[in-house]
Amino acid sequence: MANETGIGAAVKRKEDARFITGTGRYTDDIGAHGQxxxxxxxxxxxxxxxxxLDASAALATEGVVAVFTGADLQADGIGDLPCGWxxxxxxxxxxxxxxxxxIAVDKVNYVGEPYAVVIGESLEAAKNGAEALEADFEELPAVVDLASAASADQIHENVPNNQTYDWELGDKAATDAAFAQAHHVSSLEIVNNRLIPNAIEPRAALGEYDAASGLYxxxxxxxxPHLERLVLAAFVQIAPEARLRVISPDVGGGFGSKIFVYAEETAVIWAAGKLxxxxxxxxxxxxxFLADAHGRDHVTKAELALAEDGTFLGLRVKTLANMGAYLSTFASSVPTYLYGTLMAGQYKTPAIYVEVQSLFTNTAPVDAYRGAGRPEATYVVERIVExxxxEMGIDAAELRRRNFIAPSDFPYETPVALTYDTGDYEASLAKALEHADYAGFGARKAASEAAGKKRGIGFSCYIEACGLAPSQVAISLGAGVGLFEVGEVRVDVTGSVTVVTGSHSHGQSHETTFAQIISEKLGVPFENVTVLHGDTGRSDYALGTYGSRSLAVGGSALIKAIDKIIAKGKKIAAHMLEAQEEQVDFADGTFTVADSNQSLTFPEVAFAAYVPANYPLEELEPGLSEKAFYDPPNFTYPAGAHICEVEIDPATGVVDITSFVAVDDFGHIVNPMIVEGQVHGGLAQGIGQALLEHGVYDETGQLVSGSYMDYTMPRADDLPSFTVxxxxxxxxHNPLGVKGCGEAGAIGSTAAVMNAVTNALGVASVPMPATPETVWRAAQA
Amino acid sequence: MEQSGEYTVSASRERVWEALNDPEVLERCVEGCRSMTVTGEGEFEAVVAAKVGPVKATFTAAIELQDVVAPESYRLQVGVKGGAAGFAKGSAAVQLAECSRDETRLTYHIEGSIGGKLAQIGSRLVQAAARKMAASFFERFAVDIGRSQGV
Amino acid sequence: MYQFNYHRPASLDEAASLMAGADDGTYLSGGMTLIPTLKQRLAAPSDVIDLGGIGALSGITDNGNTISVGAMTRHAEVAASNAIPALADLAGQIGDAHVRNRGTIGGSIANSDPAADYPAAVVALDSTIHTTERSIAGGDFFQGLFETALDEGEIITSVEFTKPTSAAYAKFPNPASRYAVVGVFVARCGDATCVGVTGAGPCAFRWSELEAELAKSFSASAVANAALDHSEFNADIHASAEFRGNLVRVMAERAVASLT
Amino acid sequence: MEISITVNGRSEALDVPDNALLADVLRERLGLTGTHVGCDTSQCGACVVHMDGAAVKSCTVLAGQANGAEVTTIEGIGNPDNLHPMQAAFRENHALQCGFCTPGMIMSAIDLVQKADGQLDEGDVRDGLEGNLCRCTGYHNIVKAVLAAQDDMKSA
Structure with missing residues (x-):
């Protein structure tokens, strides 16, 4: 009998009970006495x-408790916000x-950079105080344009040419040689637009200090939260980790933007101690809009060398990446190891050379945003392939097929430092073509044309490296932290289970999927499993949620802990049933002795562990609680085929997505309902990037798309229903056989949309986002 | 944001030039101007209650006359601080050409930018608002000087 | 928000006297523009005088040839009305459902946002703005960017629209805010056609060149013959003046086409 | 300023500042934190509640404007043992992930369905929800849930 709440079942979510009744508890819902x-x-x-900075008027404002400047923090030994890679x-x-x-000390480098924090008895008092501050700014010319940033004014004293690094990956000589023998070279200039993450819950923080215990x-x-704590302890130096507890309660979406350690929570926790x-x-x-880390923002030139039959010979990519004004927590890794390493895509391109220059500008810091580097890489590869x-007159699906890494090629070592473990790209593409009715496209296009519309179809066969880990690889490439995960299984006396994970759920549904794993593996009823997360006071040090890693790394750690529970349970059962340990089997929540009718239920064993009357205390500790750390040997490589079909109204430039098909290979799936939901959300963000979203700074460095009045968020009526x-x-290489699904939608979809738009218009490229005016102009040409 | 315009003013170029340097005239011609104080040679400070739809804020503007070529041209450099609303800065290059003894052609070219909250949430209105303010000033100026000439 | 004194008068007289007695008062109708502005601290009125308690200002009356829409009538109510279908259609395209449940016609018109929808209908339909002081012809009401013919303290009480023979509104919404990038209201009143345009200029205006062409031949193809100078049109990150010029034409074509 | 409002069927007499917003009164004075605040320009819809039978953005309503009104929040439409059909449909169709937009989305959807008399198709639902931003779901399952709830609310 299949377990209806086990692995593979579309179990309804545990989380929903509180969220649909308004009883979720987000940071802003939490208050403290006397705050x-x-x-x-x-x-x-x-x-x-x-x-x-004259704070006298601010301090004299009614209800203002304190004004703190960057100098105050420095005087207290508060360190800088570090970049961890x-x-x-x-x-x-x-x-x-x-x-x-x-908090800025004697200069500011982007609009929105904090230069003081005002603490008030009420929000209104603090606002009044902030307005009463008199700052003496001496304006300097801003560096805004990425393309010319290297030759513009120097923003930071120690950073010539505004360049943090000039990185390369791949074999330049081999790539040049490949281009020398090419039959055809395609080249493309690409601007990957700046995005603003916009989790619907704005960031928030509540800092408390208990003077009696010295605990923050x-x-x-x-x-x-563990990373937050580590940085606040080791770099910012608020307090040692042991006196610092960081809790992420319900969090309303992250998409990367809530990975980073920001100024605000740093100042809040410090001020709580001070005051x-x-x-x-x-x-x-x-x-x-101003102060969350933004995403993407590349300018790229890509060239693909092909043989006469369409075989890819070489790929050359040169990218300028915008870091914004400072290096955010993981900013440096995004356009390098999360980007350049993906340039092989799903193809056997033998020679690849990638150069990335990362530059500072006077804009908000740019860091990981859903997909982080991999959407940028996919965009480059899939636009140039299309x-x-x-240009060569080869069907876009066929050209991809000719160059796919075949199932027999795995494990496949790419020229850009990754080893893909498994995949079947042709299978995904074939399924996608069928869903998209590729064969019927010509007829649909003709019908559109008859109605004065332009129709196009576009593909994107993406691959990503995720399940972020493995630690040793990441550390050898510059990571400053390990990337393992922890899972803890606390079996309660009565046999219910509390799981504690270092991964954090802010929409991903850990409370459900992790309970499904317990239900499947231990036979404990789904409703008797509680999953705790997001609290450094509860779980061991681990690295949290990003890079589609929760299940692949955190879930695998959980499996390892479950294995320990089962192993110990077998020992206990063997003792109780007077059998040899090797004779005991465990399945469906029952320990049985082979070739006998003797058995014990999981709760019976748990009870015995905690009430150790009949128990081998001399050999075995009482209790049934295990934890495991897991660090995988490789990344995981989700991949898939996305096909987008659009119809364009050339009179207005409006792009209508008439169909979007995503066929993804995530390996094994724990909860298909949740996986589909993750894909939907990712697609919306990828489509948003292609058609709607744009973080725009004017030439003086003002963010002119700084509200929902101007930053176009995808809304229900902007999007189609998806075929997934x-x-x-x-x-x-992981015990669940899972790959991760959180970012795939955002990674694959953007290129598919833009390929469809350019296909419809019959032009080589259209700037992204393909807004109505942009498309209208292209349609006029 | 850039913008140009042209007015024919019914006064001699000398008279127009005088008016363009007269803080009292400037005060009358800036909509919502509460005060215009001379702070130095060719320098003024204006307090202006500006209203663009629901947005209403009192600004302090520092005005400086630069590149003065009497009675032909100058550049009016303006820096505006608007507290919570943000700031604005810009310059208006003004040129006067004699059409006849009592008619002068005034041309202006304005460059400006805004910052802070106004830029962040009001960008859709910036150009239209700037155009309106510039037009308002030069229209009032043309009328004012006409009136003072008894036209 | 800065602090202010909130008032909710029960009559127009009381509202006017509160305004007269305030240092720097402002009327509040639906609040869809004013309240966000106050939240951003971009205005600091001493007194906010909420017209929501004056029952007489709300509701739609069908007078036969005309309809009167009370100033405090919510967009949703107009959208659900049927006396002038094109007006209902326009009201149904304003903002989003929540804006339509709160925003009012009087507030929208008094604000004269260059991208508001109602002004296109006010200038295109034969309309009269009734206020506490007088009646103002719809064509004379909008005077510039956020500028109307209203005097300080004057309150719109109702807007009266003459029923057209037929009419249509075509809007190109701002993808982010859902304001009108461009909106064109075409109204046929017997032989005459009036075309009101919003979103393109500092305030709504009549496109008289198109009206003349449509008088010659009422067809979508007439739009191409009508002169339109877009050089002074509004421009922002969503649409240049040139693109707005194109959209005015396209929306006009679509509105006319829907009436032929 | 004294106001009296009926919230989720309970009448409340409150002394609030003249510049208080309904959203703040609900969250901070009445502890009804299911109503969320996600933006400051009245677009995201996380704060939507029903006021006198219509869905409104409570961050754009002054407390004074709500004086005398009947207000229903997400806490007032159902509980885990007795869910409103819209709540049930959101769960059934996985129409939420992080849950932050969900209360406003549900309140909007209920108003949408109630006003539409059971006639909504997919396009209507998408148009009708344009005032509510969701960053997680891509709206696909929200649309499904609202259509499903429409049927349930008809038969309820």
């Missing part, structure tokens, strides 16, 4: 010297890192 309110004074200038330039030198004080507690909207009063901060959306197909399907090649 004060923090408001950050933010620079209105993109670049300026801060020659002075050291990338080396071509010449072997480590990246150049500018100082990044949480920070409630905040973090995807990885010995709780301090609360919640971003207004206008602040989120371009080559069109899967193929399965199980991951070969």
């Amino acid at each position: 004060t309110y923090a408001v950050f004074a933010r620079s209105p200038h993109a670049r300026a010297k801060l020659n002075g 050291t990338v080396h330039s071509k010449d072997g030198e480590p990246m150049v890192v500018p100082a990044h004080p949480p 507690t920070l409630h905040t909207t973090s995807q990885n 010995r009063r709780p301090v609360k901060w919640r971003a207004e959306r206008s602040e989120s 371009t080559a197909a069109r 399907d899967t193929t399965v090649t199980p991951c070969t």
Whole structure:
């Protein structure tokens, strides 16, 4: 009998009970007795010297408790916000890192950078105080344009040419040689637009300090509270980890933007200690736009060399990546190891050379946003492949097929440092073509044309490296932290189970899927499993949620802990049943002795472990609680085929997505309902990037798309219903055979949409996002 | 944001030039101007209550006359601080050409930018609002000087 | 928000006297523009005078040849009405459902946002704005960017629209805010056709060149013959002046086509 | 300023500042934190509640404007043992992930269905939800849930 709440079942979510009744508990829903309110004074200038700050009027404002400046934090020994991944330039030198004080000290470098924090008895008082601050700014010319940033004014004293590093990957000589013998070379200039993550819950923090114990507690909207704690302890130096507890309660979406350690929670927890009063901060959306780390923002030139039959010979990519004004927590890794390493895509391109120059500008810091590097890589590869197909007159699906890495090629070592373990790209594409009715496209196009519309179809066969880990690989490439995960299974006396995981759920549904794994493996009723996460006071150190890693790494750690529980349970059962340990089997929640009718239920064994009357105490500790750390040997490689069909109204430039098909290979799936949901959400963000979303700074560095009045979020009426399907090649190296599904939608879809738009218009490229005016202009040409 | 315009003013070029340097005239011609104080040679400070739809804020503007070529041209450099609303800065290059003894052609070219909250949430209105303010100033100026000439 | 005194008068007289007595008062109708502005601290009125308590200002009356829409009538109510279908259609395209449940016709018109929808209908239909002081012809009401013929303290009480023979509104919404990038209202009143355009200029205006062409031949193809100077049109990150010019034409074509 | 409002069937007399917003009164004075605040320009819809039978953005309603009104929040439409059909449909169709937009989305959807008299198709639902942003679901399952709830609400 299949377990109806086990692995593979579309179990309804445990989380929903509270969310649909309004009883979720997000950071801003939590208050502390006697709390004060923090408001950050933010620079209105993109670049300026801060020659002075007169806080006297602010301090005299009714209800203002304190005003703290960057100098106050420095005087208290508060350190800079670090970047956790050291990338080396071509010449072997480590990246150049500018100082990044949480609160600006004598200069500001982007609009929205905090230069003081005002604490008030009420939010209104703190706002009044912030307005009463008199800052003496001396404006300097802002560096905004990425393409010319290297030759613009130097933003940071220690960073010549505004360049943090000039990185390369791949074999330049071999790639040049490949191009020398090419029959055809396609080239493309690409701008990957800046995105603003916009989790619907704005960031928030509540800092508390208990003078009696010296313990700091920070409630905040973090995807990885342990990382937050580590940085606050080791770099910012608030307090040792043991006196610092970070809790991420319900978090309303992250998409990467809540991985990072920001100025605000740093200042809030510090101020709570300073004032010995709780301090609360919640971003207004206008602040989120300015001060959350943004995503993407590349300028790229890509060239693909092909043989006469369409075989890929070489790929050359040169990218400028915008870091914004400072290096955010993982910013350096995004356009390098999460980007350049994916340039092989699903293809056997033998020679690849990637160069990335990462530059500072006077804009908000740019860091990982859903997909992080892999959407950018997919966009480059899949746009240039589609371009080559069109230029060579080869069907776009066929050209891909000719170059796919075949199932027999695995494990496959790419020229850009990855070893793919498994996959079947042809299978996904075939299924997608069928769903998309590719054969019927011509007739649909003709019908559109008859109605004065332009119809196009576009493909994207993406691959990603996720399940982020393995630690040793990441550390050898510059990561400053390990990337393992922890899983703990606490079997209760009565046999119910509490799982504690270091992964954090902010939409991903860990409370459900992790309970399914327990239900499947231990036979414990689904409703008797509780999953705890998001609290450094509860779980061991682990790295949290990003890079589609929760199930592949955190779930695998859980499996290892479950294995330990079963092993110990067998020992206990063997003792109780007076059998040899090797004779005991465990399945469907029951320990049985082979070739006998003797058995014990899982709760019976658990009870015996905690009430050890009949128990081998001399050999075995009492209790039934195990944890395991898991560090995988390789990344996982989800891949898939996305096909987008659009119809364009050439009179207005409006692009209508008439169908979107995504066929993904995530390996084994624990909960297909949840996986589909993850894909839907990713697709919406990828489509949003292609057609709607754009973080726009004007030439003086003002963010002019700084609210929902101008930043176009995908809405229900902007999107179609999606056709989503899967193929399965199980991951070969983790115990669940899972690959991760959180980012795939955002990674694959953007290129498919833009390939469809350019196909419809019959042009080589259209700037992204393909807004109505952009498309209208292209349609006029 | 850039913008140009042209007015024919019924006054001699000398008279127009004088008016363009007269803080009292400037005060009358800036909509919502509460005060215009001379702070130095060719420098003024204006307090302006500006209203664009529901947005209503009192700004302090520092005005400086640069590149003065009497009575032909100058550049009016303006820096505006608007507290919570943000800031604005810009310059208006103004040129006067004699059409006849009592008619002068005034041309202006404005460059400006805004920052802070206004830029962040009001970008859709910036160009239209700037156009309106510039037009309002030069229209009032033309009328004012006409009136003072008894036209 | 800064602090202010909130008032909810029960009559127009009381509202006017509250306004007269306030240092810097502002009327509040639906609040869809004013409240976000206050939240951003972009205005600091001493007194907010909520017209929501004056029952007489709400509701739609069919007078036969005309309809009167009370100033405090919500967009949703107009959208659900049927006396002038094109007006209902326009109201149903304003903002989103929640904006339509709160926003009012009087508030929208008094604000004269360049991208508001109602002004296109006010200038295209034969309309009269009734206020506490007088009646103003719809064509004279909008005077510029956020500028109307209203005097300080004057309150719109109702908007009266003459029923057209037929009419249509075509809108190109701003993809982010759902304001009108461009909206064109075409109204046929007997032989005459009036075309109101919103979103393109500092305030709504009549496109008289198109009206003349449509008088010659009422067809979508007439749009191409009508002169339109877009050089001074609004421009922002969503649409340049040139693109707005194109959209005015396309929306006009679509509105006319739907009436032929 | 004294106001009296009926929230989820319970009348409340409150002394609030003149510049208080309905959303803040609900969250901070009445502890009804299911109503969320996700933006400051009245677009995201996380704060939607029903006021006198219509869905409104409670972050854009002054407390004074709600004086005398009947307000229903997400906490007032059902509980885990007795879910509103819309709540049940959201769960059944996996129409939520992080849950932050969900209360506003559900309140909007209920108003949409109630006003539509059971006639909504997919396009109507998509149009009708344009005032509610969701960053997680891509709306696909929300649309499914609302259509399913429409049937359930008809038969209920």
